[in-house]
Amino acid sequence: MNEFLMKLLSALVFPLLFTSPAFALDGAEILKKVDANLQPESFESYRKLINIEPSGAKREFLLYTLKKGNDKIASLFLSPASEKGRATLRLGDNMWLYIPNVGKPIRITSLQSVVGGVFNNADIMRLDYNVEYNVQKIEDEKSEYVLDLKAKTTTVAYDKLKMWVDKTTIVPTKVECYAATGLLIKTLYFKERKSFEGVLRPSVIETDSPLYKGYQSILAYANVKKRIVADEVFTLEFLAKIETIR
C-alpha cells in the first residue's frame, strides 16, 4: 500500500515539480530561435531608417551595419549628406557616437536617438533579445506564442517586452516595449519576410509610439550577409575608419 501511495505521489508531484522550469526552458529556447531567425549572429547589412511625420513629410537615413557575436555592433551613416560619416558603436552596455566634426567619440545612452523620431539608440543598435531579456511568462495562443520578457539588468532600455511570436516561423510579429513604470513606450511590428542567406527573415520593422502620436518610423534591411570581422573593428579608434572596410 505504501509502495502504491509512493508511486501515486511520484506520478502526481514530479510532473508538477518540473512543469515550471520546463516552461522557462521552452521560453528561453523560443527566444533564442527568434533571435536566430531575426538576424545571423555575425553579419553586415545595409539599413534604411525612415521617420514619417504626421504631415506625411519623411526623412531617410541609410546605414551600413556590422554585428559580431552577442555584444558588438557598429553602424556608419552613408546618407543624407548632413549625417554622412557619423558612426555608432555598441560594446555590451557601452555606446558611443562618432561625429566627424566633433572628433572623438562621445558616450551616448540607449534612450537617446541619434536620428530623431521614434527609434532610439537601443533600437538601432539592438543586441539579441536573449542577451538582454529573460522570459518571465509564455502564453500559448492560437497561432502565436506570447512571451513576457523582463530585462536582465537596469541598464537595458526597456524594462519589459511583450512579444508575439508566429508559431510556424518562430519570428516575432509584434513587440510592445514598456518602461519600469508600466508605460507603453513603443510598439514594433516585424514585416515583409525576405530570404537573407537562405533564411526567411523580417526585412521591415515599423514602429509607432503613444509618446509620438501620429509619427511613424521604419527600419528596412537589405544585403544582410554573414560576415565575421576582427574584434578590433569594434573599437573607438576604428569607428572613424569603418568606411574603409565596407
Place this chain on the structure above:
Amino acid sequence: MRFVRLLVFLGISLTASNLHSQEQPQDKGKFEIDLSELQKEVDKVASKPYSLGGFAEFQPTLLGIDRDSTFSRLQFFKSKQGSTFDQYNFRLRLEGFYKKDIFSVFFKTDTFVRNDFEGWDEDTKLFEAYASVKPSPSFIVEAGKKVMKWGKGYAWNPASFIDRPKNPEDPEEALEGSTVATADYIRSFDGPLKTVTLTTAAIPVYRHVNAKFGELFHTNFASKLYLLAYDTDLDFMVFTGESRTTRYGFDFSKNLATNFEVHGEFSVINNVKSKFIDQSGRGFSTQSEALNYLLGLRYLTESETTYILEYYRDGTGLSRKQMKDFFSFVDTSYRNFLTTGNAGGLVRAARLAKGPYGKPNPMRDYLYFRVSQKEPFDILYFTPALTSIINPVDGSFNVIPEVSYSPMTNLEFRLRGVFLVGRHQTDFGEKQNDYRLELRLRYYFAL
C-alpha cells in the same frame, strides 16, 4: 537699423523654410516602403569606392560693440566705429574620400569669405589631407594633415597636446589639423579589459610644416595608450620634443548610469614659460610646471533634456591680478592716446592681445554649462539650447541661447545670441562685444 535688417532677413528665411516644409508630401496614410527601390539604392552605394560632399554656409552676424571695453579699444582705437556692425560670412567645406584595397585617402578643405566694414576677406585652408594604410584592422598607419582628437572634455581639452584648441563657444566645429605621421595598434580582448590601443605620432615642425606649433627645426613625438577597462574609457598621453616642453596627460569617461556620464582630463606641462605685464607695462616672465584639469558630466533626463557641466582649470592661464594689470595698462594707454595722440601703449597691448591675453578663455578657472532639449512639443529636428561659460573668479560670464532646426533633409538653421556680462576689469566684461547675434544657414550636399 542693422538689427531690423537682420530680423527681416531672419523672418524671410524662416518663412521660406516653413513653406518648404509644407511642400513635403501630404500623404497622411500609412507609409509603405518600396524594397526594390531600397535594393537599387544599396547596390549603387555598395559599389562606390569614393565619396565627395560637404556644405555651403551663410552666416549673417550682428555685433554689438562695448565701446568702453579693453578689447574694443584695442581693435578700434584707430577708426571711428559705431556701437554695432554687421558681418556677412560665407563658408564652403569640401570633403572627399577614396579607398582601394588596404589604402585610402581623405581630404577636407575650408573656404571662408567675410564681408564687414573693412571690406571683403577670403581664406582657404586645407583642414585635413592624409593617406591611410591598413594591413589589418589591428594596425593602421596614416600620414598627412589630420586632427588627432585627444581628450574627453566637451568645451576644452587640456590633454590634447597636438590639435589646435577648440572654440568653447562652438566646440563641435571642425578644426584645422596638424601634419603628422601616426601608427595605431589595436587589440581587443574578452573580459574586463576589452580594448587596448596604442597610438604613436611624429610631429615635424619646420618652416613650412606646423610652423606655428612651436620651436622650428625639430621632430616631436607623442603617444597615447587607450584602454576600455571595466566599462571605462581611459587614455594616457605623453608628448616630448624640442618644439614644446614635455607634457603628460590622462583622461577618463564612464557611464555611471545609462543616462549619466562622467569624464575628466588631466595634464602636467613641464617648464611652461609665461609672459605678462604689470599695470605700468613692465614685462615679466616666469617658468614653472603647470597642472591643467577638467571634470565634467553629461546627464540625460527621461524627457530628453541633456545637461553638460564642466569645470576647467588651466594652470597656464593668467591670474586675476595679471589680467587686471593688463586692463589697467590698456586704460592708461588709451587715456594717453586721447590726450597726446601717442598710440605706442595701445599698439603694444594689441600685440599682447594676440597672445595669451586675447585667448577666448585666458584665465585659470572656468565653468561650462549647457542644457539642450531635443525635439520639444513633438517638433522633429528642432533643438533649443542654452549655454553659459562662467569665470567664477571675477564673476563674469556669457549666455548663449540658441535654437537649431532642420526643416528639410540637409538644410540646417541655427539662430543664436551671445551675451556677455561682467563688471569693469573682468574677463567677459572687457571683451570686444556686448552681444553677438548670428543666424547660420547650412546646406549639406553630396556629389
